[in-house]
Amino acid sequence: MEQFIRLDGLVAPLDRANVDTDAIIPKQFLKSIHRSGFGPYLFDEWRYLDHGEPGMDCSKRPKNPDFVLNQPRYEGAQILLVRENFGCGSSREHAPWALLDYGFRALIGPSFADIFYNNCFKNGLLPIVLPAEEVDRLFRECEATPGYRLVIDLPSQTITTPEGRVISFEIDPFRKECLLNGWDDIALTLRHADEIRRFEAAYRARHPYYFVEESAA
Amino acid sequence: MNAKTLYDKLWDAHLVRQEPDGTALIYIDRHLIHEVTSPQAFEGLRLAGRKPWRTASVVATADHNVPTDPGESEIRDPVSREQVVTLDQNIRAFGALRYFPFRDPRQGIVHVIGPESGATLPGMTVVCGDSHTSTHGAFACLAHGIGTSEVEHVLATQCLIQKKAKNMRVRVDGSLPPGVYAKDVILAIIGRIGTAGGTGHAIEFAGEAIRSLSMEGRMTVCNMAIEAGARVGMVAVDDKTIDYFRDKPLAPKGELWEQAVDYWRTLVSDADARFDREVVLDASILKPQVTWGTSPEMVTDIEGRVPDPAAFADPVKRDAAERALAYMGLEPGTPIREIKVDQVFIGSCTNSRIEDLRAAAAVVRGRKKAPNVKRVLVVPGSGLVKEQAEEEGLHRIFLEAGFEWRDPGCSMCLAMNADRLEPGERCASTSNRNFEGRQGAGGRTHLVSPAMAAAAAIAGHFVDVRELLPAAV
Numbered sequence: 001m002e003q004f005i006r007l008d009g010l011v012a013p014l015d016r017a018n019v020d021t022d023a024i025i026p027k028q029f030l031k032s033i034h035r036s037g038f039g040p041y042l043f044d045e046w047r048y049l050d051h052g053e054p055g056m057d058c059s060k061r062p063k064n065p066d067f068v069l070n071q072p073r074y075e076g077a078q079i080l081l082v083r084e085n086f087g088c089g090s091s092r093e094h095a096p097w098a099l100l101d102y103g104f105r106a107l108i109g110p111s112f113a114d115i116f117y118n119n120c121f122k123n124g125l126l127p128i129v130l131p132a133e134e135v136d137r138l139f140r141e142c143e144a145t146p147g148y149r150l151v152i153d154l155p156s157q158t159i160t161t162p163e164g165r166v167i168s169f170e171i172d173p174f175r176k177e178c179l180l181n182g183w184d185d186i187a188l189t190l191r192h193a194d195e196i197r198r199f200e201a202a203y204r205a206r207h208p209y210y211f212v213e214e215s216a217a
Numbered sequence: 218m219n220a221k222t223l224y225d226k227l228w229d230a231h232l233v234r235q236e237p238d239g240t241a242l243i244y245i246d247r248h249l250i251h252e253v254t255s256p257q258a259f260e261g262l263r264l265a266g267r268k269p270w271r272t273a274s275v276v277a278t279a280d281h282n283v284p285t286d287p288g289e290s291e292i293r294d295p296v297s298r299e300q301v302v303t304l305d306q307n308i309r310a311f312g313a314l315r316y317f318p319f320r321d322p323r324q325g326i327v328h329v330i331g332p333e334s335g336a337t338l339p340g341m342t343v344v345c346g347d348s349h350t351s352t353h354g355a356f357a358c359l360a361h362g363i364g365t366s367e368v369e370h371v372l373a374t375q376c377l378i379q380k381k382a383k384n385m386r387v388r389v390d391g392s393l394p395p396g397v398y399a400k401d402v403i404l405a406i407i408g409r410i411g412t413a414g415g416t417g418h419a420i421e422f423a424g425e426a427i428r429s430l431s432m433e434g435r436m437t438v439c440n441m442a443i444e445a446g447a448r449v450g451m452v453a454v455d456d457k458t459i460d461y462f463r464d465k466p467l468a469p470k471g472e473l474w475e476q477a478v479d480y481w482r483t484l485v486s487d488a489d490a491r492f493d494r495e496v497v498l499d500a501s502i503l504k505p506q507v508t509w510g511t512s513p514e515m516v517t518d519i520e521g522r523v524p525d526p527a528a529f530a531d532p533v534k535r536d537a538a539e540r541a542l543a544y545m546g547l548e549p550g551t552p553i554r555e556i557k558v559d560q561v562f563i564g565s566c567t568n569s570r571i572e573d574l575r576a577a578a579a580v581v582r583g584r585k586k587a588p589n590v591k592r593v594l595v596v597p598g599s600g601l602v603k604e605q606a607e608e609e610g611l612h613r614i615f616l617e618a619g620f621e622w623r624d625p626g627c628s629m630c631l632a633m634n635a636d637r638l639e640p641g642e643r644c645a646s647t648s649n650r651n652f653e654g655r656q657g658a659g660g661r662t663h664l665v666s667p668a669m670a671a672a673a674a675i676a677g678h679f680v681d682v683r684e685l686l687p688a689a690v
């Protein structure tokens with residue numbers, strides 16, 4: 001998992017409440033054997049005028065000009081402003097995979113659905129919860145200011161606006177440490193690799209019959 | 218005080234470390250892999266530049282997507298084919314102790330080939346990206362079904378992150394009457410405790426009726442522990458368990474065998490061990506079971522009737538029953554025996570082993586499929602089961618009755634390959650899930666034992682198999 005320390009990124013506003021994971025990445029894309037490559041299909045039903053299927057060349061599909069991410073001014077955005085209960089619905093981990101693959105590294109909103117929120121941290125995507133009025137203000141500023149960027153600094157837990165306003169946010173200390181270090185579950189377990197190796201050696205001595213083929217090989 | 222359950226013993230033997238909040242790392246002996254839940258796990262390893270911890274713990278096969286039409290050497294559906302080809306590539310790149318690819322003579326359903334090859338051994342921790350991994354608990358294994366991110370975690374660390382479950386014992390006393398099988402036992406248990414009855418618990422199945430089951434029968438029972446909400450189901454070691462492994466290719470030999478057997482004999486709950494919960498059933502009064510709804514707990518016996526939803530006191534259950542009957546196209550009060558079937562499926566990791574095929578064949582011998590039954594699929598669980606059945610001539614009994622004799626795979630257990638129900642079709646199935654759409658969109662599933670499925674194929678509707686059995690005359 002990629003580390004998250006500081007991000008100076010272009011912001012895009014997605015002004016809809018209760019965006020569910022099927023809207024983030026529709027179910028026909030779940031048959032894929034990959035966890036990357038979902039970016040072109042992110043928000044597929046909103047982004048394109050035709051019906052998307054896995055394997056389509058999205059550069060040739062008719063885009064919906066009204067959808068916010070299709071506006072040239074938001075091209076290359078890394079921070080997505082969202083409304084309440086973002087990520088509700090099915091627990092698919094493909095939703096954070098798709099957001100990341102598109103290029104987003106952080107989400108800012110008043111609330112997130114629970115499983116989605118957890119899945120974000122597992123994949124190095126930072127979901128920031130701010131009071132609704134603060135999110136409103138960011139939406140207004142972003143829409144009024146072409147090229148609107150925010151600086152997210154995880155160590156100090158702050159967001160800095162272009163005019164220098166500093167907003168603090170809360171985050172669970174353990175999750176923060178994991179993001180700062182790029183630790184996913186596997187990396188966390190591998191911090192105990194020596195202990196696992198010691199256990200394995202002793203276990204193997206006690207139960208050699210579970211390791212027959214390896215000794216023979 | 219120090220008395221331990223079988224689950225306690227297996228847990229303690231594999232506990233690497235435990236956090237103060239109870240989160241533990243459990244060492245994994247055997248990792249079974251199939252094509253559906255593994256591609257993203259291997260990709261995750263690749264993206265992070267990680268290597269598998271112990272490839273010799275991995276045994277893999279292709280089962281969910283493979284066609285079971287004999288002679289079909291190709292997977293036509295491009296998505297299915299891609300998953301199978303990707304597994305081939307991943308196993309080539311990362312390695313495994315054994316791989317049984319599509320069209321290998323030993324290929325089969327992952328939960329059938331694990332024990333049959335000796336990849337599963339008593340006392341092991343077994344994981345697989347499939348919820349029916351509890352099957353392996355029949356051999357006193359601690360066996361967990363896991364998700365794709367856990368598959369990746371086990372590949373990379375050889376450990377599973379777990380919190381210890383509570384201990385539950387389901388004791389089935391008495392002996393099973395003729396015509397009543399392991400499948401009826403587990404359906405009756407689920408009917409009694411409900412699909413959430415085992416949630417948060419590891420279930421040990423015990424008692425005279427369980428002891429008298431063959432290893433195949435015990436697998437059928439443990440297979441559906443997850444349908445009772447328990448991620449883990451187990452049966453203690455006895456002579457049958459040990460005898461089962463004597464001739465298995467991956468089982469230890471010689472002195473190591475002796476050493477292993479000494480250990481395996483300890484894999485029983487201590488006499489004074491405490492269980493957080495205990496349920497007792499009397500086997501001698503059990504009758505052949507048939508599910509009528511869209512959850513395995515919606516079950517009654519062959520003498521029963523489709524229930525009236527209005528009779529359920531609990532409003533949630535009443536609603537569920539109403540919805541189930543609408544989906545299943547059934548009227549309250551209909552005798553189970555009057556329900557006609559369109560298709561019959563004998564197979565799946567619940568009931569596709571040699572004993573299951575023998576039980577079905579005993580009913581079918583010399584009889585013919587009813588004209589109203591469109592299709593009867595008999596799908597052996599593995600290449601070896603198929604071979605054995607053909608040696609015994611079982612396939613001829615099925616073919617002469619007008620059944621189809623197929624190649625190994627998950628087949629119509631789930632609608633992921635070419636075998637599936639059409640909307641509205643009704644199926645007597647030996648699989649484990651009767652959820653909406655499980656066997657094909659709009660398909661209606663009734664879970665039964667192999668003998669009951671065979672009997673329904675002959676009669677064209679559900680019928681009491683005890684009346685058809687040679688022994689009953």
Ligand code: SF4
Pocket residue numbers: 280281326327328347349565566567626627630631648649
């Ligand atoms: S037979 Fe059915 S339940 Fe068993 S592994 Fe295959 S799909 Fe899963």
